[in-house]
Amino acid sequence: MKxxxxxxxxxxxxxxxxxxxxxxxxxxxxxxxxxxxxxxxxIPKLSLTETIYLERYLPLLxxxxxxxxxxxxxxxxxxxxxxxxxxxxQNLPLAATILTTDDCNFACPYCFxxxxxxxxxxxxxxxxxxxxxxxxxxxxxxxxxxxxxxFYGGEPLLNPLAIKYIGEQLAxxxxxxxxxxxxxxxxxxxxLTPEIVEELKPLGLSSVRITLDGTKNIHDxxxxxxxxxxxxxxxxxxxKSLIGKIKIEINGNYDEENYENLFRLLDYLKQKNx
Numbered sequence: 001m002k003x004x005x006x007x008x009x010x011x012x013x014x015x016x017x018x019x020x021x022x023x024x025x026x027x028x029x030x031x032x033x034x035x036x037x038x039x040x041x042x043i044p045k046l047s048l049t050e051t052i053y054l055e056r057y058l059p060l061l062x063x064x065x066x067x068x069x070x071x072x073x074x075x076x077x078x079x080x081x082x083x084x085x086x087x088x089x090q091n092l093p094l095a096a097t098i099l100t101t102d103d104c105n106f107a108c109p110y111c112f113x114x115x116x117x118x119x120x121x122x123x124x125x126x127x128x129x130x131x132x133x134x135x136x137x138x139x140x141x142x143x144x145x146x147x148x149x150x151f152y153g154g155e156p157l158l159n160p161l162a163i164k165y166i167g168e169q170l171a172x173x174x175x176x177x178x179x180x181x182x183x184x185x186x187x188x189x190x191x192l193t194p195e196i197v198e199e200l201k202p203l204g205l206s207s208v209r210i211t212l213d214g215t216k217n218i219h220d221x222x223x224x225x226x227x228x229x230x231x232x233x234x235x236x237x238x239x240k241s242l243i244g245k246i247k248i249e250i251n252g253n254y255d256e257e258n259y260e261n262l263f264r265l266l267d268y269l270k271q272k273n274x
Contacts, residue, residue: 001044004068011037021066025078028064032057043067093146093180094138098131098166099123100151100159106188107226110253113154121154123162132169139179146180149204157191167203182206186251188223189235197246207247210235213254214261215268222258239274 006025013020019037022029032040036057039050046054061067068074102113102121123131139147147170151163167183174181182204185192189210197205212235213222220230242248250269254262 002068002070003040003043004065004074005071006074007066009037023065025074025081026065028066030061030064030066040067092144093148094135094142094144095148095150096135097150097152098162099153100156100162101154103158104154104188105158105190105226106155106223106231107228108223110222122159125165128162128166128169132166132173135170136173139177144179147174148181149183151183151185153186155188155191156185157187157196160196163200164203167200167205171203184209184249187211188231189238190225190231192238192242194241194245197242201246205246207249208242209249209251210239211251211253212265213252214258215264218258218261219265222253236272236274240272243274 004023004025006023008022008024010020010022012018014031017034018031019034020029020031035053039046039054040061042050058067065074065077099121100123104111104113135147138144149166149170153159156163163183163185171181173179184207185200185205186209189208189212192208192210197208211223212232213219216230216232219232219235223231225231239248252262252265
């Protein structure tokens with residue numbers, strides 16, 4: 001019995017006496033107390049008392065891949081996983097997310113990209129060509145039958161030329177090679193107009209994902225424009241103008257402050273026939 005070679009320990013989180021373990025092989029994640037963490041780190045040299053304490057957690061930790069029988073068993077499972085992945089890969093679409101820019105026209109207080117925002121990461125034609133070449137090679141090497149892209153940011157529609165260029169190039173190549181091709185845009189919704197949608201649909205745009213964090217008073221507080229103005233009314237206006245033109249997915253970021261408001265948002269959207 002030993003700890004997996006693929007465990008990552010985030011200690012003193014979420015409190016000083018707790019630890020989060022993430023296993024990169026199984027994707028399992030668990031929060032444990034300090035006593036259990038200390039015992040795990042002494043495996044396999046456990047005292048009788050520690051062994052008895054560990055036994056109550058061992059079945060679950062083993063199932064999650066955090067504790068394994070030995071290194072050879074774990075490597076065999078990993079090899080089996082990749083072998084199976086190679087066999088099934090060609091039957092799955094190649095999926096990739098493409099960052100068009102790190103810039104954004106919103107000033108969301110919870111944004112996790114704030115530190116890198118606006119530092120000049122803009123997808124240009126040179127990089128776009130490299131992405132296109134890389135995607136083509138992956139499709140050919142793995143014999144994929146479909147390609148699905150998600151354009152992301154920042155706000156991806158601050159750089160629409162990148163979306164148009166990559167979409168146009170790949171749409172032509174995929175048609176020539178009998179590869180299914182489509183893409184989505186993950187957007188804050190402020191720049192999403194019928195004109196842009198109609199321009200991108202022939203290139204493969206199949207859906208858009210728009211973020212709403214609640215009804216107007218809640219959303220405007222959490223997702224204001226850079227100038228401080230609310231964005232809710234603008235987004236709702238754009239959504240209404242796109243109904244029937246493109247598949248629309250509504251995304252949201254929810255926490256203790258606003259999760260109850262989700263139900264009011266759903267009622268509001270229903271009342272507006274969205």
